Amino acid sequence: MLQKFCLAMVFVFVLGSLPCVAQEFVLYSFPPAAELNWKTPYTLAWGAGVKGRLSLQHGKAKHTIGHCFMELIGADGTRDLTGMTTAPDAPPDVDFITKKGYGLGLLFAPMQGAFDPSQKLDAELKGRYETGRVAFFRFRISQAQYARMKQYLTEYKARGYDKIYNGLNEPRKGLGAGCSAFAMSFLDVTNLIDPVMNQQWIRRVNIPLDLIGGPLTGKTVSLGKFTTSARWAKPGEPARELALYDPQLIFEWLGKEAEKARFDKLHGATPETTLLGKPCRFVRRGNAVGLYLDVSDRPVPTDPLWKE
Numbered sequence: 001m002l003q004k005f006c007l008a009m010v011f012v013f014v015l016g017s018l019p020c021v022a023q024e025f026v027l028y029s030f031p032p033a034a035e036l037n038w039k040t041p042y043t044l045a046w047g048a049g050v051k052g053r054l055s056l057q058h059g060k061a062k063h064t065i066g067h068c069f070m071e072l073i074g075a076d077g078t079r080d081l082t083g084m085t086t087a088p089d090a091p092p093d094v095d096f097i098t099k100k101g102y103g104l105g106l107l108f109a110p111m112q113g114a115f116d117p118s119q120k121l122d123a124e125l126k127g128r129y130e131t132g133r134v135a136f137f138r139f140r141i142s143q144a145q146y147a148r149m150k151q152y153l154t155e156y157k158a159r160g161y162d163k164i165y166n167g168l169n170e171p172r173k174g175l176g177a178g179c180s181a182f183a184m185s186f187l188d189v190t191n192l193i194d195p196v197m198n199q200q201w202i203r204r205v206n207i208p209l210d211l212i213g214g215p216l217t218g219k220t221v222s223l224g225k226f227t228t229s230a231r232w233a234k235p236g237e238p239a240r241e242l243a244l245y246d247p248q249l250i251f252e253w254l255g256k257e258a259e260k261a262r263f264d265k266l267h268g269a270t271p272e273t274t275l276l277g278k279p280c281r282f283v284r285r286g287n288a289v290g291l292y293l294d295v296s297d298r299p300v301p302t303d304p305l306w307k308e
Helices: 002-017 041-054 093-098 103-108 117-133 145-156 180-188 195-200 223-227 247-266
Strands: 024-032 067-073 077-080 084-086 110-116 135-140 164-166 202-208 239-245 280-284 288-294
Touching: 024 117, 024 145, 024 180, 041 223, 067 145, 067 247, 077 117, 077 145, 084 164, 084 180, 084 202, 093 103, 093 223, 103 239, 135 145, 135 247, 135 280, 145 180, 180 239, 180 247, 195 202, 202 247, 239 247, 247 280, 247 288
Parallel strands: 135 288
Antiparallel strands: 024 067, 024 135, 067 077, 084 110, 110 164, 202 239, 280 288
């Protein structure tokens, strides 16, 4: 009897010492290579087209307009690390402006898309954990939430939606997705988008219609007109609103709120940053900071994955 008891205790001890991997969803945000100035169309183009390209930090992986992507981690350690990007054989963004006359219609134009390879993102993350040029948000999720996200990712690829980058940024309608819209759509399908995210992470500008060329309007915008455009549309002028989750805003907000959470932890204060009715914890990896939130007790939506 004593021998059986000892064996049982050893078994419990071994089990208790094994690492427990919970399901997680992680949102990552890289800031632009050079901070973008959204004051006017010209300052935006200058920052993305010139200043960002001249930056040497992170070499070819510098991301002139920033980048967002996601990671889905299963209880068995399975990882889906990917994001939306342009396909390797897609024309350069600048060609849509200089050769095709899209102007700021580039911001609504569908392009040849592809999923980011996980090996590439892992390599980029390694360098950015050292420089701190990445912010992240880790969500602990339930098995049901994980299953819904996994199904969404599988069907997204099966439907060929990964071949459409940018466009109208409505991934659940199959109308294209930039990197941030794609990453955020996983939180959307599990009803994990807090109103604060939409208030703080979305960039909104009204683009004058005469600067929008390409398939959206069928117009051509000359390079001269595009490069000398001095302002966004004023109220009442013909315009189309651009509303997108901005990697720069996400990176800055996460960094600011992570430091608040760190201060609260160090001083034993009540956490100031709360999302979805819960306090966020400070986490870090190397020199990069982020937030952690356990949302595993939230109900899983039952609406269709696709809005057709």
